[in-house]
Amino acid sequence: MRGHRRQTIIDVARQAGVSKSTAARALSDAPEISADTRGKVLRAARLLGYERNHLAVGMRSGRSGMLGLVIPDIANPFWAEVARGAQDRAAEAGSSLLVFSSDWDHGREARHLQALRQARVDGVIINPVADSFDDLDRFGLPFVLIGSSAERFPDTSSVGSDITQAVRLGLDHLISKGHRRPWLMLGPRWRIAQARFLRAVHDHCVERDVDPATLPTEDGEYTVAGGHAAMHRILAADRSAHVTVFAANDLMALGAGMAARETGRTCPEHVSILGFDGIPAGAFAWPGLTTIEKPARALGRRAVESLVDEIAGRADHGRIYLPCRLIERGSLADLTRAEAPRIPATAP
C-alpha cells in the first residue's frame, strides 16, 4: 500500500472514462466542459486520491506557484512577523513560500537567489544585503523590495514602513515629554536605513525649529549586543542627570536598557529609551519599552500583493509606505513636571 504508484491525471481519465484532456479541463475548471462529465471526473479524482503534480504544471505552464522570500534572519522577531504575513497572503493566493535567511551576507544571499531561480519561483520578495544589489537588472525574475532599501531603485516596486511619519511620531512624543536633546542610536553606517532614519530626523527637526546638529549620535549593530555596547559608550560620554535615547531598532533599545541597568541606572528615572520596530519582547521588558511599531505583518502581506501584481504584468512600480504607530509603555520619563532626578548611586 505504501509503495503504490502515484495517481496521475491519466489514471483519473481512465477511471472516469474520458480522455486526459477532458480530465485536465475538469480539474482546472475550464469553461468548455459539461457539468455532467466534470462531475464524473471530479468523483474519479476523489476516489483515486488524485493530487495534481505541481512540478509538471509548472513545467508546462511556466508557473511554479511558488514565491521566494529572502530576509536577513527568520529568527529575528521583526522578520519572523514579516514572513508570517507574507506566508498567510501567499497561501490565500494559492502559492507556497520558500523562506531564506541571508544573515546580511552577500555570499549566502547570492546562493539563495540562485536556488530560487533554479526552483523557478514565480517571483521574489527580498530585503537585499547590499543597498547596491547590482545583480538587479539581470536578475531575470519579478521581485519586490521589502524594508528600507528602495531608495536607489526608482523602477522597482517596494514595500516599506513610513519612516518619515514614524520619526515625526517619535520626536513629537519625545518633545511633548520634555526630551529636547535625545541621543540617536543608529545602525551601521553602511546601511542605507541609517541614512534614511537620520535624514527623517533632520527634516523633522528643521520643521520644529531644532538644530539637528545638536543631536548626538552613536552607531552600533542592529542587535541587542550592538545596542548594549553603544549604550555603554553613550553613558560614558554623557554625564547628564537624565539621558534619553532614541534607538533605530527595538533590539538595540533592549540592549541599551540592559546596559543602563548594569551601570546602576534605572529606567525611566535616570534613563529614557524610545525604541523602533514594535517587537513583542518590548512588552515584557521592565519597564515596558515605549516604541514605534512598524506594521510588520501587514508589510509581508502587501509585499506579496505587490509581487503578484508584478508577476501578472500589471506593475505600477509603486513604492508603498505603511504608517507606523506609537506604543506607549513605561520607558520614557515625563520631564515636564518631574523634579530633577538625582545622579545614579553607582556609576561605572
Place this chain on the structure above:
Amino acid sequence: MRGHRRQTIIDVARQAGVSKSTAARALSDAPEISADTRGKVLRAARLLGYERNHLAVGMRSGRSGMLGLVIPDIANPFWAEVARGAQDRAAEAGSSLLVFSSDWDHGREARHLQALRQARVDGVIINPVADSFDDLDRFGLPFVLIGSSAERFPDTSSVGSDITQAVRLGLDHLISKGHRRPWLMLGPRWRIAQARFLRAVHDHCVERDVDPATLPTEDGEYTVAGGHAAMHRILAADRSAHVTVFAANDLMALGAGMAARETGRTCPEHVSILGFDGIPAGAFAWPGLTTIEKPARALGRRAVESLVDEIAGRADHGRIYLPCRLIERGSLADLTRAEAPRIPATAP
C-alpha cells in the same frame, strides 16, 4: 534583453557542440565523460548564464529538492528558531524549505499538507496540530515529527527535547533554592505535551520522595495572555507570602510576570518564576527570566538530518531527544537564607 528566453540544457549543448546527454552528464558531474568535454560544457553553461531547471529535474528524477516544514507559528520565537535551524541545514544539504504555519488549526494544517504533496516535496517536518494526526499512514510522504508529539507513533522518527532531563534540571534547581511546593502552570489539557510535562514532574517527584499530589496546577493557553490569566487565578487562590511558579512555556512565564506586577507583587521578592523554552525575550524581562532552554535551532537541524535519512531509505525510526540547559537569570528567589518576605502592599 529582459524578455529573453530562458537558456536550456539544449542551448548549452549546442553552444558546446555536444549532445544534450553529454551536456547533462557534464552538468551533473557524472563519471563517464572526459575532462576535456566537461570543461567545454561548463564554459558554455557559464557563458550563457545557464541555470538548471529544478522543476524539470524533479519531474524526471522524482526528487524535487524541496522540504516542507509545518509548525504552529513562524512568528513564535521558539518556532522561528527551529525554522532557522532547519533552513540552515536544508541549505547545506542543497534543498529549499517550504514553511507553513498551522496556527493549531486542523483545516489550515490539512491545506498546507495538501500544498506540500502537490508541490512534490521530498519530505516533511511537522509538529502536528492534533496529537492523533490520523492521516499519518496514508500520508504518502517521508516525514519526521518535531516537538512533543512523538509518543503515539512508535514507528516514525522524531526529534524533540528531553523533557525528563529538563524537568529534573528545573525541579532540582527549585529545590536547591528552597522552593518545595511550586505551582505548575500547564498548557491546554488536550495537548499531549501537557501530559508529558506532568508525567515527567511526577516521576521526578517520586524519585525525590516528594508527593506529586501536593503540587498545585493551573491550566492555560501557551501564550502570554494565557500565562497572564492563569497567574491571576493562581494569585487569587494562593495567599502565601511567596508564590513559586514553574511554567511549561516562556511566553506563559512572561505573562505570569506581568500579572504579578499588576497585583503589586515584585519578582523575585514575592514571586518566583521558572520558565521553559529559552526564548530571547526572557533575557530582556526584568528581572531576567530563569528558564530551561530547549535547543531550538539544533532541533531544527536534527529534524532535517533525520528527514534526509528517511528519504534516503536508511530510516532507523529513531526518536531523538536533545538535552536542555538551565539558564539562571534573576526570577528565582533564594529562599534558603532569606527571611520571610512581607505580604505585598497592594493586593487586588
Place this chain on the structure above:
DNA sequence: CCGATAGCCGGGAACGTTACCGGAGATTGT
C-alpha cells in the same frame, strides 16, 4: 591481425501536465 573490452558519446523515450487543433454532434438561422 582480430575479437573483446573499456571509455566516451548521441539518440530516443519518459516524467505529468496543459495548449492547441480539429472533429463529431447538436442547435440555430434563413
Place this chain on the structure above:
DNA sequence: ACAATCTCCGGTAACGTTCCCGGCTATCGG
C-alpha cells in the same frame, strides 16, 4: 433542408531534464 455556428471532447505536441540503450573509437591481450 442546408449551411453555419456552437458545444464538447479526443489526439498530439510540447515543456526541460534524466535514464537507458546502443554505437563508435581506441586500447589491449593473444
